[in-house]
Amino acid sequence: MRYTPSEIEPRWSERWAAQADLYGADPQSSGKPKYYVLEMLPYPSGQLHMGHVRNYSIGDALARFMWMRGHNVLHPMGWDAFGLPAENAALKNNTPPREWTLKNIAAMKRQMQRLGLAYDWRNEVTTCLPEYYRWNQWFFVRMFERGLAYRKKSKVNWCPECATVLANEQVIDGRCWRHEDTLVEQRDLEQWFLRITNYAQELLDGLEKLNGWPEKVRTMQRNWIGRSEGAEVEFAVASVADQDPPPETARERLEERIEDALEKFRAGRKVLAATEDVELTGDKVAVFTTRIDTIYGATSVQLAPEHPLVKKFAANNRKLAGDVAALLDQQKQAREAGDVGAIEKHGVFTGHYAVNPFNNERLPIWVANYILLDYGTGAIMSVPAHDERDYEFAKKYGLEIRIVVLPRRADAIHSEEDHDSLLPYTTEDSLLINSGQFNTLSNEEAQRRMAQFAEEDGFGKATVTYRLKDWGISRQRYWGTPIPMLYCEKDGIVAVPDEQLPVLLPENIAITQQGGSPLGRLPDFVNATCPKCGGPARRETDTMDTFVDSSWYFYRYTSARNDKAPFDSATAGYWFPIDQYIGGVEHAILHLIYSRFWTKVMRDMGLIKNDEPAERLFTQGMVIKNGAKMSKSKGNVVSPDDMIERYGADATRAYALFAAPPDRDLDWQEDGVAGVSRFLGRVYRFAMRHAKGANGATEATATSQALQRKLHQTIRKITEDFGGRWHFNTSIAAIMELVNELTAAESAIAAGEVPDAVLAATLRDLVLLLAPFAPYLAAELWEQIGGEGDLLRAPWPKFDEALAREDEVEIPVQVNGKLRSVLRVPAGAGESVLREAALADEKVRASTAGKTVVKVILVPGKLVNLVVK
């Protein structure tokens, strides 16, 4: 009667695979409450890893539990099948990407089936197939029509290793998200963008309502969207009068004069006054600030090296051009190294001035290497007294530092020196000084009034800026969704008409590592006809970022074979939002922000009604080994196949749930898997011994009552775990306790102390409790004990409060907080019973002898504490 998962499991696996509708959802008319449980779809690398196993074990346990609780469950699976590895593999093995990918999918599907995961494969979604990606194209055209997809030349992140562009979200510390060692370069390219920034505010606001999402993920998204409230203020540019591009000698003279002004400025630290013969040029420079209230303290304006105004200034000034180039280089290097925060601040005076519209002061315009063109307006006003960076910069270059707010708690400030030692102070709990008509206002009040003032006078306004940028989706790669756009000489950019979709990805193509999109080298693909004028057109050769694929795949599951639309709205309306989404925290930003965006766009298109894709999100911890993330380079990768072969799928899955709470990192210990396997063996043998054996006992005894009590306590615990904390490690531990108690009662059972009915009911419930965690063993035993129908649809056991109740409890007795004895009293014993029992207890009396009991703490059901002196 050995437990042999290697025989039991494949037998069931085959039976399940033969029933396509086994894990299918019921029709909407079933009247059952719907439950959509979803695990993130894998990239088909060809091999499941332990992270997948953990992810799917959690989801599968939940799905099975919900089925047994009588829900209508949708539990699908698919493949995130486009992406660069397929091209790399093609290069290496000379296999077409499609072939390689489909082969991997088949292999991984086998692994999933071997794991006994309860997916409805009839809804399988494979993103690299035209039946799927045609809808990516369809969505793209819809977004183009709505102005949400646009093309622009911009500075983009370029990974030399991938030979393609990356989205901001795919750059981590200046490196490619797929190539930890590869620095991302900045390049200028024409790219397609999706206007996710249109939804920045809604994406931010929506986070407040996502109470079923981990706070950590919400915070990460909040930071990523990076809203900041402030104001834009326009400064007029004033320059040394000499506007015409001067001949060489004149230019040198101008440079001298600028040097001269700079000299004076340095000597006197009073540039604001050293403005001699400057006059307005008609140019304007807008700065973005979150602290308009400190604008009277501005003593310079700082521009990003790439600011258009800088180009203009530098055109007349070779020295400046050289200096700016150096600054730009520093910034670029810092950016590429990913430590912009650590950059040493450098700057250069341009010789030009900006007029502060609030007080008409002329502030020197500098170029600084820490100002970023792509945030705000690429220009700032520098207020050294109240900003740490500005302070550092002003100290370094001797710029004036002017205090314009006085902290409310200013008691300690008695002199200028005191002030200096406190600088810079950035508090917003202060009052304005040295600020003209705004003096004595609070910061908050001043911010409002000054923005209003600027708006009324037409030189500024309150604004909101976001760190979030539009989503660049063009990729110069082959293995992705072709962007369905055409370039016609006459009609410009034209979308491919719906009836011509999908734009098929050509199959026969030589994958090489040379730059540019591989599709660009296929004349048959590139040369097309303009649908408007019928003339020749050039086809877009870039493909879409694969995150497009995963932004809406879960809608497709609800009607995966639909060839009229991306999905059926009514069906999606029934299933959405996803009740529980489960995956790794590494997708907290990328996938989870894109798919929220996509959902909002689809809602605005009228395809769906929900605002958010998923009601609840669970992010599981990583699977590690010997304290480190599993990786080939560390040689600590544990193969799921290997585990299944040695211990079975049940033991592997149950261990993945047992070894740690699901949200924490899990240290994979093979001995632990063996332990779980031993436990399953004990269950198997116990059940087999009693599956059919009735010995005619009918009389309830203390033992049978104790068994029933334990059983119902276990049912209660596990049912609560599913509804609450998801600490499946303790759920499984509870089943182990139950089984320990059952096997310990073996001799009592043999002695007829446990009625047949109790034993049979216990066995049945034990099998049901096991079903979400060890489905193979549960199915096998279910059959052995004569369970009817499929286990998955058998109702989850109900716990009986009366049977679960203890009738006698142990109450610890402390003397001065130290444990001295344990009382056995009837459950529900009142205070007087406890007091008497405690005082009468021998051990207690021994330790209180010769002392007076000052106080007795009685907590019925918990403990007794005697305070003695």
Added chain:
RNA sequence: GCGAAAGUGGCGGAAUUGGCAGACGCACCAGACUUAGGAUCUGGCGGGGAAACCCGUGGGGGUUCAAGUCCCCCCUUUCGCACCA
């Protein structure tokens, strides 16, 4: 630097609400059994001590009859963010 989470036996972890610290499992030790197995069963297993008992949840302080749990300070680890104006 900012923010979050965590720190409990040799190891993974338990102790939702302040109430017997170490459930359950691994490893280890002792024993039983034997068709000698990657088997099964029984018992032991935080530290000190012969015992009574004492000590023990990263460190230090505090609140409380009672603290792993609450409060204050500090240390360590992991994760996120980081010139964002």
